[in-house]
Amino acid sequence: xxxxxxxxxxxxxxxxxxxxxxxxxxxxxxxxxxxxxxxxxxxxxxxxxxxxxxxxxxxxxxxxxxxxxxxxxxxxxxxxxxxxxxxxxxxxxxxxxxxxxxxxxxxxxxxxxxxxxxxxxxxxxxxxxxxxxxxxxxxxxxxxxxxxxxxxxxxxxxxxxxxxxxxxxxxxxxxxxxxxxxxxxxxxxxxxxxxxxxxxxxxxxxxxxxxxxxxxxxxxxxxxxxxxxxxxxxxxxxxxxxxxxxxxxxxxxxxxxxxxxxxxxxxxxxxxxxxxxxxxxxxxxxxxxxxxxxxxxxxxxxxxxxxxxxxxxxxxxxxxxxxxxxxxxxxxxxxxxxxxxxxxxxxxxxxxxxxxxxxxxxxxxxxxxxxxxxxxxxxxxxxxxxxxxxxxxxxxxxxxxxxxxxxxxxxxxxxxxxxxxxxxxxxxxxxxxxxxxxxxxxxxxxxxxxxxxxxxxxxxxxxxxxxxxxxxxxxxxxxxxxxxxxxxxxxxxxxxxxxxxxxxxxxxxxxxxxxxxxxxxxxxxxxxxxxxxxxxxxxxxxxxxxxxxxxxxxxxxxxxxxxxxxxxxxxxxxxxxxxxxxxxxxxxxxxxxxxxxxxxxxxxxxxxxxxxxxxxxxxxxxxxxxxxxxxxxxxxxxxxxxxxxxxxxxxxxxxxxxxxxxxxxxxxxxxxxxxxxxxxxxxxxxxxxxxxxxxxxxxxxxxxxxxxxxxxxxxxxxxxxxxxxxxxxxxxxxxxxxxxxxxxxxxxxxxxxxxx
Numbered sequence: 040x041x042x043x044x045x046x047x048x049x050x051x052x053x054x055x056x057x058x059x060x061x062x063x064x065x066x067x068x069x070x071x072x073x074x075x076x077x078x079x080x081x082x083x084x085x086x087x088x089x090x091x092x093x094x095x096x097x098x099x100x101x102x103x104x105x106x107x108x109x110x111x112x113x114x115x116x117x118x119x120x121x122x123x124x125x126x127x128x129x130x131x132x133x134x135x136x137x138x139x140x141x142x143x144x145x146x147x148x149x150x151x152x153x154x155x156x157x158x159x160x161x162x163x164x165x166x167x168x169x170x171x172x173x174x175x176x177x178x179x180x181x182x183x184x185x186x187x188x189x190x191x192x193x194x195x196x197x198x199x200x201x202x203x204x205x206x207x208x209x210x211x212x213x214x215x216x217x218x219x220x221x222x223x224x225x226x227x228x229x230x231x232x233x234x235x236x237x238x239x240x241x242x243x244x245x246x247x248x249x250x251x252x253x254x255x256x257x258x259x260x261x262x263x264x265x266x267x268x269x270x271x272x273x274x275x276x277x278x279x280x281x282x283x284x285x286x287x288x289x290x291x292x293x294x295x296x297x298x299x300x301x302x303x304x305x306x307x308x309x310x311x312x313x314x315x316x317x318x319x320x321x322x323x324x325x326x327x328x329x330x331x332x333x334x335x336x337x338x339x340x341x342x343x344x345x346x347x348x349x350x351x352x353x354x355x356x357x358x359x360x361x362x363x364x365x366x367x368x369x370x371x372x373x374x375x376x377x378x379x380x381x382x383x384x385x386x387x388x389x390x391x392x393x394x395x396x397x398x399x400x401x402x403x404x405x406x407x408x409x410x411x412x413x414x415x416x417x418x419x420x421x422x423x424x425x426x427x428x429x430x431x432x433x434x435x436x437x438x439x440x441x442x443x444x445x446x447x448x449x450x451x452x453x454x455x456x457x458x459x460x461x462x463x464x465x466x467x468x469x470x471x472x473x474x475x476x477x478x479x480x481x482x483x484x485x486x487x488x489x490x491x492x493x494x495x496x497x498x499x500x501x502x503x504x505x506x507x508x509x510x511x512x513x514x515x516x517x518x519x520x521x522x523x524x525x526x527x528x529x530x531x532x533x534x535x536x537x538x539x540x541x542x543x544x545x546x547x548x549x550x551x552x553x554x555x556x557x558x559x560x561x562x563x564x565x566x567x568x569x570x571x572x573x574x575x576x577x578x579x580x581x582x583x584x585x586x587x588x589x590x591x592x593x594x595x596x597x598x599x600x601x602x603x604x605x606x607x608x609x610x611x612x613x614x615x616x617x618x619x620x621x622x623x624x625x626x627x628x629x630x631x632x633x634x635x636x637x638x639x640x641x642x643x644x645x646x647x648x649x650x651x652x653x654x655x656x657x658x659x660x661x662x663x664x665x666x667x668x669x670x671x672x673x674x675x676x677x678x679x680x681x682x683x684x685x686x687x688x689x690x691x692x693x694x695x696x697x698x699x700x701x702x703x704x705x706x707x708x709x710x711x712x713x714x715x716x717x718x719x720x721x722x723x724x725x726x727x728x729x730x731x732x733x734x735x736x737x738x739x740x741x742x743x744x745x746x747x748x749x750x751x752x753x754x755x756x757x758x759x760x761x762x763x764x765x766x767x768x769x770x771x772x773x774x775x776x777x778x779x780x781x782x783x784x785x786x787x788x789x790x791x792x793x794x795x
Contacts, residue, residue: 063114063117066110066113066114066117066184067114069110070107070110070111070114073103073106073107073110074107076103077100077103077104077107080096080099080100080103081100083096084096084097084100101248101249102248102249103249104249105248105249105250106249106250108187109187109249109250109251110187112125112187112188113184113185113186113187113251114184116181116184117184125187125188125189126187126188126189126190126224126225126226126252127181127188127189127190128189128190128191128224129174129177129178129181129189129191129255130174130191135311135314135315135318136171136175137303137307137310137311137314138303138304138307138310138311139168139172139175139300139307142172142298142300143172143175143176143179145159145296145298146159146161146172146176146284146296146298147176147179147180147183147185148296149282149295149296150176150180150185150253150282150284151185152251152279152280154296156294156295156296157274157275157277157281157282157283157294157295158253158274158277158282158283158284158285158295158296159173159176159282159283159284159285159295159296159297159298160284160285160286160287160295160296160297160298161173161284161285161286161287161297161298161300162286162287162288162289162290162297162298162299162300162435163288163299163300163301163435164288164344164382164435164436164448164450164451165288165346165381165382165383165435166344166345166346166347166350166378166381166382166450167300167301167302167344167345167346168300168303168345168346169286169287169288169300170193170195170257170258170286171345172286172298172300173255173257173284173286174191174255176284177189177191177253177255177284180253185251185253186251186252186253186282187250187251187252188224188225188250188251188252188253189252189253189255190220190221190224190225190252190253190254190255191255191257192211192217192220192221192224192254192255192256192257193211193257193258194211194212194217194256194257194258194259194261194262195257195258195261212261212262212266213262213266214236214240214266214269214270214273215236215239215240217256217270218230218236218239218240218243218273219231219239221243221254222239222242222243222246225246225252227242227243227246229242230242230243230246240273244273244276244277244278247277247278247281248278250281251280251281252281252282253281253282253283253284254277254281254282254283254284255283255284255285255286256270256283256284256285256286257285257286258286258287259285259286259287259289260287260288260289267287267289270285274294274295275294283295288434288435289433289434289435290432290433290435299435299438301343301438302342302343302344302448303343303344303345303348304343305335305338305343307343308338308341308343308348309334309338311345311348311349312326312334312337312348312352313326315349315352315356318356319352319355319356321355321356321359322352322355322356325355325361325362326362329362329363333362333363333366334362336366337351337362337365337366337369339449340366340369340370340449340453341369341449341450342448342449342450344448344450346378346382347369347378347382347450350369350375350378351365351366351368351369352365354368370453372453372454372456372457379450379453379454379457382450382454383436383451383454389430389434391427391430393419393423393426393427394427394430394431395480396417396419396427396480397413397417397419397424397427397428397431397437397480398431398436398437398447398451398455399455399478399480399481399484400413400416400417400480400481400483400484401413401437401445401446401447401452401455402447402451402452402455402456402481402484403416403481403484403485403488403515403518403519403522404416404446404447404484404515405514405515405517405518406446406512406514406515407438407440407444407445407446408444408445408446409442409443409444409445410424410425410428410443410445412487413428413445415487416483416484416487416488417480417483417484418483428445431445432445436451437451482537485519485522485523485538485541486541488512488515488516488519488545489519489541489544489545489548491508491512491516492509492516492544492545492548492549493544493548495508495509496509496548496549496551496552497547497548497551498551500696500697500698500699500700502551502552503551503555503699503700503735503736503737503738506552506555506556506737509549509552510552510556513558516545516549517561519545520542520545520546520565520568523538523539523541523542523545524542524568524572526538527539527542527572527575529542529568529571529572529575530571533575533576536576539572539575539576540572540576542568542569542572543569543572543573543576543578543581543585545565546565546566546568546569546585546588547569547581547584549565550562550565550566550588553565554591554592554738555700555736555737555738555739556737556739557739557740557772557775557776559592559595559596559776559777562588562589562592563588563589563592563593565588566585566586566587566588566589566592567585567589568585569581569582569584569585569588570582570583570585570586570589570608570612571585572585573585573612574612577616578616579612579613579615579616579617580612580613580616580617580618580621582608582612582616583608583609583610583612583613583616583617583621583625584609584621586605586606586608586609586612587605587606587609587624587625587628589605590602590603590604590605590606590608590609590628591628593605594628594631594632594635594779595740595776595778595779596776596777596778596779597635597779599632599635599636602632602635603632603636606625606628606629606632609625609628610625610626610629613625619652619656620652620653620656620658620661622652623648623649623652623653623656623661624649624661626645626648626649626652627645627646627649627661627664627665627668629645630642630643630644630645630646630648630649630668630672631668633645634668634671634672634675637675639672639675639676642668642672643669643672646665646668646669646672647669649661649665650662650665650666650669653665659692659695659696660692660696660698660701662692663688663689663690663692663693663696663701663705664689664701666685666686666688666689666692667685667686667689667704667705667708669685670682670683670684670685670686670689670708670712671708673685674708674711674712674715679712679715679716682708682712683709683712686705686708686709686712687705687709689701689705690702690705690706690709693705699732699735699736700732700736700738700741702728702732703728703729703732703733703736703738703741703745704729704741706725706726706728706729706732707725707726707729707741707744707745707748709725710722710723710725710726710729710745710748711748713725714748714751714752719751719752719755719756720752722748722751722752723749723752725748726745726748726749726752727745727749729741729744729745729748730742730745730746730749733745739772739776740772740773740776740778742772743768743769743770743772743773743776743778743780743784744769744780746765746766746768746769746772747765747766747769747770747773747780747783747784747787749762749765750762750763750765750766750769750787750791751787753765754787754790754791754794759791759794759795760795762791763788763791763792763795766784766787766788766791767788769784770784770785770788
């Protein structure tokens with residue numbers, strides 16, 4: 040049944056009332072005119088016998104009688120009657136229907152006599168609700184008495200139940216079987232009995248002249264190419280004002296409105312969940328007890344696919360699962376083989392080697408991919424890519440978007456990635472024809488993204504200039520990291536050395552970008568994975584640098600003990616396999632931890648040790664960093680002159696090297712030092728220079744630090760209304776980053792608000 044609120048139902052009835060009043064008057068006028076014309080034709084025919092009546096007059100009589108009968112049937116519908124002469128085999132509603140308002144409106148418009156096409160073609164991946172939409176449109180057309188017959192026939196070969204995939208034994212398999220089914224529905228026994236299929240087809244088209252029937256052809260993707268082409272030819276000859284709706288996973292629909300059915304919106308999906316809950320009390324109880332973010336995750340995992348949502352909710356309603364458990368089954372194709380086999384097995388049968396290569400690559404992309412990017416990621420030429428994506432779009436496996444971009448539905452991605460594991464089956468359900476997807480193509484696509492990160496990422500004074508490139512593709516890069524970690528198996532036993540190495544390369548390329556742009560949580564996660572991958576490969580320096588990156592984020596969040604724990608792991612790894620510079624970095628960072636613990640003597644000792652090594656190695660960049668550390672130690676103890684000397688030595692080196700990031704850092708420290716000395720006028724130019732440089736290089740934590748410093752200067756000058764927006768902007772950034780300066784800035788904002 041359809042679930043409609045009482046208010047909506049009343050509104051719908053009122054809407055139809057006014058439509059029916061208008062349409063009834065029109066139909067009555069049309070019927071009156073048709074009857075008058077029929078009377079004239081019958082008077083003309085009265086002068087002939089059955090043997091002598093002209094052929095053209097006989098055709099006119101038959102068509103006009105059909106038209107009168109059609110108008111009488113439609114008028115009876117509007118009068119609230121259901122005449123026995125109304126051919127109607129539309130299936131009953133057995134479930135809920137939500138959303139699709141725009142699609143319904145477009146379909147009804149295409150079914151009007153004013154539209155020159157033969158009707159509507161609805162395509163899309165399996166489970167997207169193509170049949171449900173066709174039936175919803177047909178029921179609404181019947182409510183408005185748009186036709187004198189409503190006939191449904193399906194080529195569906197399987198259907199999905201809570202118990203699994205079931206075979207449909209009575210499905211239609213040819214144009215002729217559809218013609219026979221429609222003729223039977225129209226009560227045309229003579230046409231049904233014909234033995235010549237071509238004659239039957241012509242007779243059905245002739246019988247439809249003067250009528251206004253709606254024919255629904257369901258699931259045409261199961262037919263072979265020849266039969267589909269014959270149906271297309273039949274529909275092109277369909278006499279107006281008859282109309283048809285076809286549904287198929289394959290893109291078709293010439294001379295018709297084509298609707299590619301896409302995902303439900305999240306709001307519509309939640310409406311579907313609640314409507315299903317009203318049918319099943321246990322499901323309603325689970326939905327009410329489930330957090331909104333879990334329902335949102337369910338929507339995303341299903342990609343807004345109604346059948347996938349229905350299947351998942353069925354696990355709760357019929358099998359007693361919690362929604363969280365059902366969600367995990369949906370995410371794991373091996374644990375939901377019936378669903379994925381039902382959705383994709385048929386389509387997978389028709390894939391060429393190039394098609395599988397393109398699908399394997401697209402499964403790696405988390406955002407739509409261009410033809411050029413797919414060519415780079417697969418080593419196929421552009422023309423080969425275009426041929427394959429055209430076929431994949433036709434099969435509804437790939438979505439084509441503006442700008443020659445292509446993407447996968449989340450369920451398609453899950454299916455392909457399961458097949459990429461190298462098995463011949465998903466769970467107990469074999470993949471179509473034992474088909475396997477191309478793991479080599481997947482690996483090329485992964486390498487493409489690692490190369491992309493290395494091209495636009497990495498380290499250096501000018502690396503920030505290409506961070507926008509990484510920002511634009513962050514969703515893809517983050518997905519690549521997760522895929523590589525899963526492939527490598529680094530959380531357990533190492534499974535893939537190449538994947539582990541690519542993960543190390545990726546983290547190394549992305550760390551500075553993540554640090555600058557404020558992706559600190561992501562930096563911690565990737566750093567931990569690099570550490571694990573380095574240990575798994577016995578690459579101690581890589582493990583050490585991964586630990587260092589994790590420790591650095593914890594240090595800048597003043598999470599001292601976590602920072603110390605990771606610093607110890609770093610030191611251990613560097614001791615086992617790092618070079619002299621690596622070991623010096625470990626010593627230097629332990630000095631920073633000691634300073635944060637206020638163990639200033641130990642902090643100075645470790646920093647001096649590291650400084651000596653860097654000077655011996657001639658590494659001026661890290662020499663300046665260590666001088667900066669020594670300045671922080673001196674400032675923390677109130678040794679301001681000494682701190683200033685260290686900071687300015689570091690600044691001189693950074694200015695010589697032209698490193699804008701580090702120059703901004705030294706300016707920040709000199710500004711802070713001026714404030715500690717109660718010299719706000721002296722602090723201002725340092726903060727202004729820091730802010731300009733930090734904004735140029737895009738290091739968000741430095742931008743926030745400069746904003747809070749300038750706000751403090753303005754506070755000292757009594758310019759509270761100017762100071763507050765700067766302080767608030769700094770606070771917003773620091774709250775997101777969970778920066779160590781967060782509490783200081785919160786107090787500043789509170790003070791400023793109290794002074795305005």
